[in-house]
Amino acid sequence: xxxxxxxxxxxxxxxxxxxxxxxxxxxxxxxxxxxxxxxxxxxxxxxxxxxxxxxxxxxxxxxxxxxxxxxxxxxxxxxxxxxxxxxxxxxxxxxxxxxxxxxxxxxxxxxxxxxxxxxxxxxxxxxxxxxxxxxxxxxxxxxxxxxxxxxxxxxxxxxxxxxxxxxxxxxxxxxxxxxxxxxxxxxxxxxxxxxxxxxxxxxxxxxxxxxxxxxxxxxxxxxxxxxxxxxxxxxxxxxxxxxxxxxxxxxxxxxxxxxxxxxxxxxxxxxxxxxxxxxxxxxxxxxxxxxxxxxxxxxxxxxxxxxxxxxxxxxxxxxxxxxxxxxxxxxxxxxxxxxxxxxxxxxxxxx
Amino acid sequence: xxxxxxxxxxxxxxxxxxxxxxxxxxxxxxxxxxxxxxxxxxxxxxxxxxxxxxxxxxxxxxxxxxxxxxxxxxxxxxxxxxxxxxxxxxxxxxxxxxxxxxxxxxxxxxxxxxxxxxxxxxxxxxxxxxxxxxxxxxxxxxxxxxxxxxxxxxxxxxxxxxxxxxxxxxxxxxxxxxxxxxxxxxxxxxxxxxxxxxxxxxxxxxxxxxxxxxxxxxxxxxxxxxxxxxxxxxxxxxxxxxxxxxxxxxxxxxxxxxxxxxxxxxxxxxxxxxxxxxxxxxxxxxxxxxxxxxxxxxxxxxxxxxxxxxxxxxxxxxxxxxxxxxxxxxxxxxxxxxxxxxxxxxxxxxx
DNA sequence: TCCGGGAATGTTAGCGCTAACAGACCCGCC
DNA sequence: GGCGGGTCTGTTAGCGCTAACATTCCCGGA
Numbered sequence: 001x002x003x004x005x006x007x008x009x010x011x012x013x014x015x016x017x018x019x020x021x022x023x024x025x026x027x028x029x030x031x032x033x034x035x036x037x038x039x040x041x042x043x044x045x046x047x048x049x050x051x052x053x054x055x056x057x058x059x060x061x062x063x064x065x066x067x068x069x070x071x072x073x074x075x076x077x078x079x080x081x082x083x084x085x086x087x088x089x090x091x092x093x094x095x096x097x098x099x100x101x102x103x104x105x106x107x108x109x110x111x112x113x114x115x116x117x118x119x120x121x122x123x124x125x126x127x128x129x130x131x132x133x134x135x136x137x138x139x140x141x142x143x144x145x146x147x148x149x150x151x152x153x154x155x156x157x158x159x160x161x162x163x164x165x166x167x168x169x170x171x172x173x174x175x176x177x178x179x180x181x182x183x184x185x186x187x188x189x190x191x192x193x194x195x196x197x198x199x200x201x202x203x204x205x206x207x208x209x210x211x212x213x214x215x216x217x218x219x220x221x222x223x224x225x226x227x228x229x230x231x232x233x234x235x236x237x238x239x240x241x242x243x244x245x246x247x248x249x250x251x252x253x254x255x256x257x258x259x260x261x262x263x264x265x266x267x268x269x270x271x272x273x274x275x276x277x278x279x280x281x282x283x284x285x286x287x288x289x290x291x292x293x294x295x296x297x298x299x300x301x302x303x304x305x306x307x308x309x310x311x312x313x314x315x316x317x318x319x320x321x322x323x324x325x326x327x328x329x330x331x332x333x334x335x336x337x338x339x340x341x342x343x344x345x346x347x348x349x350x351x
Numbered sequence: 352x353x354x355x356x357x358x359x360x361x362x363x364x365x366x367x368x369x370x371x372x373x374x375x376x377x378x379x380x381x382x383x384x385x386x387x388x389x390x391x392x393x394x395x396x397x398x399x400x401x402x403x404x405x406x407x408x409x410x411x412x413x414x415x416x417x418x419x420x421x422x423x424x425x426x427x428x429x430x431x432x433x434x435x436x437x438x439x440x441x442x443x444x445x446x447x448x449x450x451x452x453x454x455x456x457x458x459x460x461x462x463x464x465x466x467x468x469x470x471x472x473x474x475x476x477x478x479x480x481x482x483x484x485x486x487x488x489x490x491x492x493x494x495x496x497x498x499x500x501x502x503x504x505x506x507x508x509x510x511x512x513x514x515x516x517x518x519x520x521x522x523x524x525x526x527x528x529x530x531x532x533x534x535x536x537x538x539x540x541x542x543x544x545x546x547x548x549x550x551x552x553x554x555x556x557x558x559x560x561x562x563x564x565x566x567x568x569x570x571x572x573x574x575x576x577x578x579x580x581x582x583x584x585x586x587x588x589x590x591x592x593x594x595x596x597x598x599x600x601x602x603x604x605x606x607x608x609x610x611x612x613x614x615x616x617x618x619x620x621x622x623x624x625x626x627x628x629x630x631x632x633x634x635x636x637x638x639x640x641x642x643x644x645x646x647x648x649x650x651x652x653x654x655x656x657x658x659x660x661x662x663x664x665x666x667x668x669x670x671x672x673x674x675x676x677x678x679x680x681x682x683x684x685x686x687x688x689x690x691x692x693x694x695x696x697x698x699x700x701x702x
Numbered sequence: 703t704c705c706g707g708g709a710a711t712g713t714t715a716g717c718g719c720t721a722a723c724a725g726a727c728c729c730g731c732c
Numbered sequence: 733g734g735c736g737g738g739t740c741t742g743t744t745a746g747c748g749c750t751a752a753c754a755t756t757c758c759c760g761g762a
Contacts, residue, residue, distance in 0.1 A: 072417070097465065238646070240646070291613070292617075295588040296620075398741090422719095423717090
């Protein structure tokens, strides 16, 4: 059979522009292709002297294995899929970055699909696209309630981990505890003597927004405080500004918890335009601790989320899942505690 | 030969947990595997009635082609590599997002490698990792001078496009014209009667920082203005604040151009702390037009960069390059013009 | 000296798909 | 009715690698 196959590397001259194959390395090292493969994949099974010869040949020829061929045989690609939404937002961007670093440390590559819209269809499509590329597993960063619905339709055979989603999903989960963060922010304000705390919330269909609003509500209830009308924004500074203008002239507003730092920034501006001083007249707390928040006017009291750690947890959970594919078992949950960072935008209520 | 190969799909029962192969689809549709392949890859070459039968079978079995096998044969993966640096920074994040959208519209997936350090070694490694995954081409978003050096070592056989790098590289380039942006920002201030303009620059080894500083210098020279000492930051609000404190009490400082919006934010704060009013005492211009900049105090005059368009250009250039691999030819350059956005942080110099 | 047995290496047979060629089919026209 | 020409479909042969089995090698002990 060896006779009839005409295009074996040995038949053509030595690498002239042609891509270097494992067989070329084998020839140069004076071994078989299989030994080269072993040196690359399980070095322990090859005698040291042989291994050295092979590695020298690999370097000499600048050989790079063809991944497609390897994947075809082994079924594993060394690529993880990441599904995300609007990676220009600070939260998603930081989470993806955290995942990427964790993956790189373990020699995984990540492929990213952003969602154009948040609905069950688009999540399914994104996952399909990644499955099509033979990823070993998928991390879904889609902090959206309707996204959670989309997750229910997903195939159970593929290892999937979810970041920051709602509670009841059949997947391992890594997240920051939004509820606790919001409770801390709200209680910080109540502890300073404010009669109640207003809340500029995120979009109703975001899981994190829901969690923060629930935490705020719980803290108010625990303190037996009146719960002001809900003010719903969209994470943007603009929405914080617009909502801020609605409450800025109400003197009963002395403490506001904004669902993220961008909204807090808009709020600060609306308050100042209305002549209210911060923190003397109104205290403001944000959420996220974006790198700019210490330089707001005034520096913003906010809640820090450790996205890097969430990313690392998500990666670890996925590795666990890939390791033992008995999908049914208990689904790991890694919840990271947020941290209140007190700066100058909050003060005790004036007597 | 067909006899001896024991594991053909037909030999085992119909798909029982086993992965669905093209041959299964073919059997169900009553055609050969090749016809299925044609329906999937060049539908025009198959009679409509046959095509319909095949597609029905594909859907019935929920068949998904094995990409690894396809890549092994065709050599094309449908994946583009993106090399980037710190995707939590607004610029890189937005660029990557723009690339991702453009890629998605053309059914490409992107794989991302972030650089931990900016030096020639790390760029080479990142490119190697992507090459290892058989990407069809690579877009490098590494706006760093030493990165540019790393680019010189890259293999010429792989289609590569660079975003926002320095001038003289043997690759197609997409970028925002930093020089023009900086000239516009500076001239805007000079036109308002300021005697000169100070500049908080970005890190010296970033290409964009160099471009902006050069534009600032050119505009000053054109206006025959004194060039103040250079103040070098690192893009962060903190560095803008620190540098701001150094100049805040100097009454001759009446106009400052910050190399990005984050630094401008820190600067605003330092100026206010020193009792200088903006824009009455000092005018400030930023660069980037981050979504929050309209809500700074005061709203920031800045320079808008259209990252989405840069991403789209980069993608298009890469497609061109993949299309005709005669690497030698002219290298496309797509330079996007930035736009000055005047808000309330700039005003005419007091008489 | 020869032999048993584990370690090192080689050989064979695909992984699932598509390029290239071969063959079947169909239509209208002579 | 038969035949040229295009259209549609099938067959064959790998793409480059690795799992599994086969073989060789090497060493100490009898």
